[in-house]
Amino acid sequence: MTRLVVIGAQWGDEGKGKIVDFLARKAEVVVRYQGGNNAGHTVEAGGNTYKLHLIPSGILYPDTLCIVGNGTVIDPKVILQEIDDLNKRGINTSNLRISDRSHTIMPYHVKIDEIEEDRKGEANIGTTRRGIGPCYMDKMERIGIRVCDLLEPGIFREKLTTNLEMKNAVLEKIYGQQPMDMEKIYTEYCEYAKRLKPYVADTTVLLHNAVKADKKILFEGAQGTLLDNDLGTYPFVTSSHPVSGGVCIGAGIGPTHISHVTGVVKAYITRVGKGPFPTELLDDIGSLIREKGNEYGTTTGRPRRCGWLDATVLKYAARINGLGSIAVTKLDVLGGLKKLKICIGYEHQGRIIEEFPASLAVLEKCKPIYEEMDGWEEDISGVKEYRLLPANAKRYLERIEEVSGAEISMVSVGPARDQTIVVKERL
Numbered sequence: 555m556t557r558l559v560v561i562g563a564q565w566g567d568e569g570k571g572k573i574v575d576f577l578a579r580k581a582e583v584v585v586r587y588q589g590g591n592n593a594g595h596t597v598e599a600g601g602n603t604y605k606l607h608l609i610p611s612g613i614l615y616p617d618t619l620c621i622v623g624n625g626t627v628i629d630p631k632v633i634l635q636e637i638d639d640l641n642k643r644g645i646n647t648s649n650l651r652i653s654d655r656s657h658t659i660m661p662y663h664v665k666i667d668e669i670e671e672d673r674k675g676e677a678n679i680g681t682t683r684r685g686i687g688p689c690y691m692d693k694m695e696r697i698g699i700r701v702c703d704l705l706e707p708g709i710f711r712e713k714l715t716t717n718l719e720m721k722n723a724v725l726e727k728i729y730g731q732q733p734m735d736m737e738k739i740y741t742e743y744c745e746y747a748k749r750l751k752p753y754v755a756d757t758t759v760l761l762h763n764a765v766k767a768d769k770k771i772l773f774e775g776a777q778g779t780l781l782d783n784d785l786g787t788y789p790f791v792t793s794s795h796p797v798s799g800g801v802c803i804g805a806g807i808g809p810t811h812i813s814h815v816t817g818v819v820k821a822y823i824t825r826v827g828k829g830p831f832p833t834e835l836l837d838d839i840g841s842l843i844r845e846k847g848n849e850y851g852t853t854t855g856r857p858r859r860c861g862w863l864d865a866t867v868l869k870y871a872a873r874i875n876g877l878g879s880i881a882v883t884k885l886d887v888l889g890g891l892k893k894l895k896i897c898i899g900y901e902h903q904g905r906i907i908e909e910f911p912a913s914l915a916v917l918e919k920c921k922p923i924y925e926e927m928d929g930w931e932e933d934i935s936g937v938k939e940y941r942l943l944p945a946n947a948k949r950y951l952e953r954i955e956e957v958s959g960a961e962i963s964m965v966s967v968g969p970a971r972d973q974t975i976v977v978k979e980r981l
């Protein structure tokens with residue numbers, strides 16, 4: 555397998571950062587293909603904790619080429635801050651390349667994201683308020699400012715002027731806010747452009763060359779399947795395509811060049827933000843999982859909603875991503891629970907639903923049908939081999955394989971690199 559896609563199979567926060575970091579030790583190229591600094595990957599390496607938002611986790615390996623693809627949205631201020639922070643901690647970022655076709659998050663995107671979330675009140679989406687949605691909206695409206703535009707002062711000025719005229723009208727007339735200052739933004743962003751320039755490239759060419767040279771390439775998904783704009787729990791989704799299909803568009807690579815897709819599955823399930831969540835645990839077990847699993851957002855610090863593993867979600871994720879294997883994370887967090895539950899379908903108005911529904915009105919009323927399994931008492935955070943896991947933990951994993959139809963390639967039993975059980979290497 556030389557070109558591996560790793561995606562989140564739930565609502566994001568599955569622990570992709572840790573899995574990608576682990577796999578990245580063998581990768582020659584690591585690619586982000588969608589999203590922006592709404593994502594947050596926590597990686598623990600060499601006793602240090604790194605919180606990455608935009609830069610691929612592969613950056614911690616000095617020889618790995620790290621690509622931020624055309625399908626991403628870049629907040630220049632944030633990515634430069636991330637570069638500075640890494641450099642300060644002795645991490646070399648000279649192998650980072652940002653696509654000239656990626657779109658730039660501008661201050662009005664962040665402002666509009668915030669205002670819209672506040673305006674919607676209780677009916678809000680619970681976005682990360684990083685300007686992600688408004689930036690992708692401009693991209694689709696074909697008025698966005700791409701990184702290649704940002705680097706050309708004349709073009710940047712022209713596009714910013716046109717955009718700001720409209721955005722300021724919206725800010726003033728619809729939201730009753732102060733307009734934004736054109737010259738201030740222009741000057742500030744021209745400075746960012748100068749600093750970003752050495753990192754900017756036509757990343758599709760770099761990728762093409764890597765494919766031709768048969769290099770090991772890892773595509774790193776951000777967010778998760780159910781946050782996909784097309785296939786997720788719309789409208790409680792992000793504005794990009796975290797599913798495996800998003801790789802082709804967001805990185806500029808043909809589907810024939812993808813060798814394998816691994817889905818990262820947390821041993822339970824969490825979500826941040828709003829939207830129906832059939833297996834949500836609003837009791838002590840939910841709180842226990844949140845505390846033990848440190849289920850607080852990397853980007854926003856928000857407490858994550860926690861629930862039992864949902865096989866309906868897993869089956870759906872396996873189907874729409876073409877999952878060939880699964881990496882199960884945070885299995886250690888479930889240790890000590892006497893009984894574990896897996897949701898194997900829903901009951902909706904007296905009917906059994908086996909496939910994940912499109913309608914949120916249906917999903918909201920779905921009652922999970924649970925299968926109960928015995929838990930394990932042992933602390934498994936030091937287990938290094940699959941065969942040494944407690945019998946009940948293995949049974950739980952085997953059930954995950956059965957319901958998803960994909961084999962388990964890795965099991966993570968703690969945040970550190972060496973707390974990873976490799977069942978079958980995929981890169």
Ligand code: IMP
Pocket residue numbers: 565566567592593594679680681682683684685686687776777781790791792793826827828
């Ligand atoms: P946005 O991506 O900031 O527009 O937020 C849209 C939805 O996606 C909200 O429910 C967010 O909480 C969720 N979301 C965005 N990024 C992440 C992530 O990295 N992990 C989990 N949820 C996310």
